[in-house]
Amino acid sequence: MFRFWSHVLSVGVLITTLSATAQAELRVGAVVTDITPLKFPVIVNGSVTSRSVEKVNTPVNARTIVIDDGNERIAISVVDSCMLPRPLLDDIKALAAMKTSLKVDRILISATHAHSAPSSMGALGTDADENYIPFLKEKMVESFVAAEKNLEPARVGWGLGHAPEYTALRRWIRRPDRLADDPFGNPTVRANMHAGRNHDDVTGESGPEDPDLSLISFQSPDGRPIALLANFSMHYFGDRDLSADYFGRFANGLKERLAPKDSDDHPPFVGIMSHGCSGDIWRRDYKTFDPDADDFTIESFTQGLLDIALKAYEKIEYKDADIAMAETRMELNYRVPDAQRLQWAQAIVDELGDKLPKTLQEVYAREQVFLNKLQSTEIVVQGVRIGDIGIATTPNETYALTGLKLKLNSPFQHTMVIELANGGDGYIPPPEQHYLGGYNTWAARSAGLEIQAEPKIAAAGLHLLEQVAGKPATAYKQANGPSAQKILDLKPEAYWRMAEMAGPIAEDVSSNEHHGTYEDGVVYFLDGPHSDTFCKPGELNRTAHFAGGRMVSKLDEIDGDYTVSMWIWNGMPTDAREVTGWMFSHGRSFTPASLGEHLGIGGVDNHPGQLLLSINGKTVAGKSQIERWTWNHVVMTSKDGQFQVYLNGNSTPEIDLKSKDAGLSIDQFFIGGRCDNESNWEGRVDEVALFNRALTPAEIQSLSVK
Incomplete structure (x- = not known):
């Protein structure tokens, strides 16, 4: 009887919910509002020092969407501005709420981050243009009023394009022997913007990219385009005079391609490009940088993105939707x-x-x-639901990694992250990036929040997505493809896939829970080897990049014979130091290198580019050259004091060394460095497996991926 009435009650609740949803009609109104200043010269923001312009290259606009489902009403406005301060936006929201049916906590306002737009916020050497701010405030309120008046029945759909050629990491890690000075006169710069221009100075990128071009499209029930909100992670292009940069050109291009002719019966179509997580992103790919090669123009860049967007747009399926929105405010300290x-x-x-x-x-x-x-400041974070689509916001210049954290852990199938929303609170590098220093970390209003700001803001955004979704977030975990499963089938004592988004724990994905610990000097979630075999189709294999730090683990179970299998990617030039880098060590912390076993690559006058094996002070080199910035599979076995090192699945070992002093009782293992911290690894290490026995040559060959 209890089950029967429970079932009836559940059906009743479901019918009531479906009825409420069916009665709710999605309506959308959109408008473009010209916010080009009337008085010149005007101060523009985005440079280290102040500059003013007197000419208009392209108009600057606020592009606003109001969305209503009969129960809730929200607004999203994207403004051609470098940054917008929270107090100004709070004033605009309050005024808009007085003149519309919007509530102040149901309004999202973000900046495009155009570095050629009027200055509404002081940052670095530039002050706000006090003559422009009252004009902007008035026009922004007009925009919300006009968008609300344009409300009409609508449906919504999601599209996703892939644009890796249009975005790349601009923050690269410098060699440990080529640190640069910060503005305070100290040699702290281990990673910095555009350091990748000179490959001899760097060891690799400091984080992942996000090539997603996300689209939220609104159309009338009969299929007429109403508005399209796009989102892409590319910092800005750069333009002359007063300009909306590529953001404005992209938005105008959407209208030209989707709805070139206005109708007297309906409001004009509105295209919008919002700013994705781009704090460490720019358009130039320094991996393949050629100073003599033809580069994008701002027009060709925009047209290429539009081509990708329109292909994704054609596949969009539309549906009815209800909406929800939530926000939180928190106090964060400045690094004074x-x-x-x-x-x-x-x-x-x-x-x-x-x-x-x-x-x-x-x-x-x-x-x-x-x-x-x-001393401190208040920040705003928001979460939005439009049907099965989620939007998270940050008030910062947010690294691509942070955006991926929100997207990959989101409770929604589709998630967009809009940065520089509801405030302009500067860069929020993940905590590990502060250790590497550089422009994005130098304390200023443009990068001054506390070191733990990034995890706090990301956690707040994820919680708000859970709140509006009504269900918990998903915990991202890298899938096991066939190559990963081969390692697991051989029963490793520990298997570290190095796929973390943050430290300090390196998860052992075997059943033995020998988790490791990352030290400072490691960054996360970069591209690893052979995504097609180590992961599921369409998933990128992720790994850590070592920049002076190590991953350390303790395994009492290995005492004698063992095998280590690992994939390595060396970022250091082989003519930089005597040992290019040690990628593996079995020893004791702080003890001399004469104790234990250490595996690395030789450097200046010491077998450059060849594998090195050092056993209790005796060092032997391999034969093959390991090319910089390439993935290679290395396996070392230890059996009865006989050490053999194999490279890339070859049946003949690169190194074969007998050591009568081997077999010391040592339980510490170091990945990405040596036990005494000498010449630690500069590059990536992935798919590290430790076995408590010496694998056979056949087993070793089975682990190699060609």
């Missing part, structure tokens, strides 16, 4: 200067007087004084 730095900064600022800063040192000295006065 200590007494010594503040004294240094104040002396420079006093010398400047009323003048604007002109040098990097002057700019960052002034920023220290600002941060010291501010």
Whole structure:
């Protein structure tokens, strides 16, 4: 009887829910509002020092969508601006709420991050243009009013394009012997923007890319386009005079291709390009950078993106939808200067007087004084649901990795992440990136939030997505393809896939739970080897990049014979130091290298580019050259004091060494470095498996992927 009434009750609730959904009609209204200043010259933002322009190359606009389902009403506005401060946006939202049926916490306003738009917010050496702000505020309120008046019945659909040729990592890791100075005179810059221009200076990118071109499309029930909200992770292109950069051109291109003719019966179609997570992203791929090669123009870049967007658009399926929105506000601290730095900064600022800063040192000295006065700030994070589509926001210049964290763990099948929304709170590097330093980490209003800001904001965004979805987030876990399964079938004592999005735990995916610990000096979620066999179709194999740190684990179960299998990618030039890098070590922390077993690649006058095996002080080199920035499979076996090292599945070992001193009782294993931290690995290591026995040559060959 209990089951019967439970079933009846469940059916009743379901019918009630379906009835409410059926009664709710999705309506959408959209508008483009011209926010081009009327008074010139106007200050533009996005440079380290201040500049003004007097000419308009392309108009700048606010592009606004209001969405209503009969129960809830929300608005999304994307503004051609470099950054928009939260207090200004709070004022705009309050005024808009007075003149529309919108609530202040149901309004999302984001900046495109055009570096050629009027300055609405002070940052680095540029102040806000106080003459422009009242005009912008008035036009923004008009935009919400006009979009609401355009509400009409609509359906919604999701599209996804893939545009890897149009986005790339601009932040690269420098060699440990080629650090650069920060604005405070200290050699702290281990990673920096555009360092990849000179391959001799760097070891590789500092993070992953996100090539997704996401589309949320709204059309009338009879199929007429109403609006399309796109999102892409590419910082900005760069343009002259006053300009909406590629964002405005893309939006105009959508209209030209989808709805070139306006109708007297309906409002004009509105195309929008919002800014994806692009804090460490630009358009130039330094992996293949050729200074003599033809580059994109802003027009060809935009047209190429439009081609990809329109192909994805053609496949969109539309449906009815209900909506939800939630936001949270939190207080975050600034990284304020200590007494010594503040004294240094104040002396420079006093010398400047009323003048604007002109040098990097002057700019960052002034920023220290600002941060010291501010101490902390309030930020806004939002989550939006439109049917089965989720939108998360950050008020920051957010790294691509953070966007991937939100997308891959989202409770929604489809998720878009819009950055620089509801505030302009600067860069939020993941905590491990602070250790590497560089422009994105230098304390300023443009990058001044506390080191833990990124995980806090990402967690808040994920929680809001859960809230509007009404279900929990999914925990991202890399799938086991056939090559990963081969390793598991051989029963490793530990298997570290190195696919983490963050440290400090390196998960052992075997059943033995020998989890490792990442040290500082490791970054995450870069491309690994052979995605087609290590993962499921369409999934990228992910790995860690070592930049001075190591992964350390302790295994009591291995005492004597063992095998280590690993994929390595060396980022260091082989003429840089005596040992290019040690990728594996079996020893004790802080002990001399004469104790234990160490595997690496030789350097200057020491078998450059060839494998090195050092056993208790005796070192032997392999024969083959390992090319920089290529993936190679290395296996080392130890059996009764006989060590053999195999490369890329070859049946003949590269190194064959007998050591009478082998077999010491050591339980520590180091990946990405040596036990004494000498000449640690500079590059990637992936798919690391430890076995408590010596694998046979046939088993070793079975693990190699050609």
